[in-house]
Amino acid sequence: MNLGKDNNNISVDVEATYLEQESDPMKARYLFAYTITIKNSGSSPARLLSRYWKITGGDGHEQEVEGDGVVGKHPYLSPEQEFTYTSAAMLDTPVGMMQGHYMMIDDAGERFEVDIPAFTLAVPQTLH
Numbered sequence: 001m002n003l004g005k006d007n008n009n010i011s012v013d014v015e016a017t018y019l020e021q022e023s024d025p026m027k028a029r030y031l032f033a034y035t036i037t038i039k040n041s042g043s044s045p046a047r048l049l050s051r052y053w054k055i056t057g058g059d060g061h062e063q064e065v066e067g068d069g070v071v072g073k074h075p076y077l078s079p080e081q082e083f084t085y086t087s088a089a090m091l092d093t094p095v096g097m098m099q100g101h102y103m104m105i106d107d108a109g110e111r112f113e114v115d116i117p118a119f120t121l122a123v124p125q126t127l128h
Contacts, residue, residue, distance in 0.1 A: 007114035009042025040077035053100040058093035094123040
């Protein structure tokens with residue numbers, strides 16, 4: 001699902017998967033993997049500096065996660081280049097959502113945010 005809008009021509013695709021083997025519903029532990037592809041469709045290179053996530057459980061509980069880079073990296077995206085990574089989020093409910101942004105910098109030293117609109121995390125057959 002392409003969630004990108006015009007973020008300095010940086011688009012973000014997200015695919016979320018429930019990890020049943022790693023989850024324990026009896027202990028309210030639901031683990032989800034998400035794979036993100038960040039693509040630079042513009043004409044200027046840019047480097048990802050940091051990330052911010054707001055993770056909301058089905059009960060409305062929110063947690064915020066901020067950090068340097070993604071999966072220990074600061075990908076530099078030349079025009080038409082993309083970077084894909086996989087990470088995970090733990091919820092205490094079978095349904096939730098994530099949204100956030102990346103902070104990036106172009107070669108001219110201009111910083112800009114790339115929005116990551118909300119996407120759903122859900123145990124299969126939980127939503128109809």
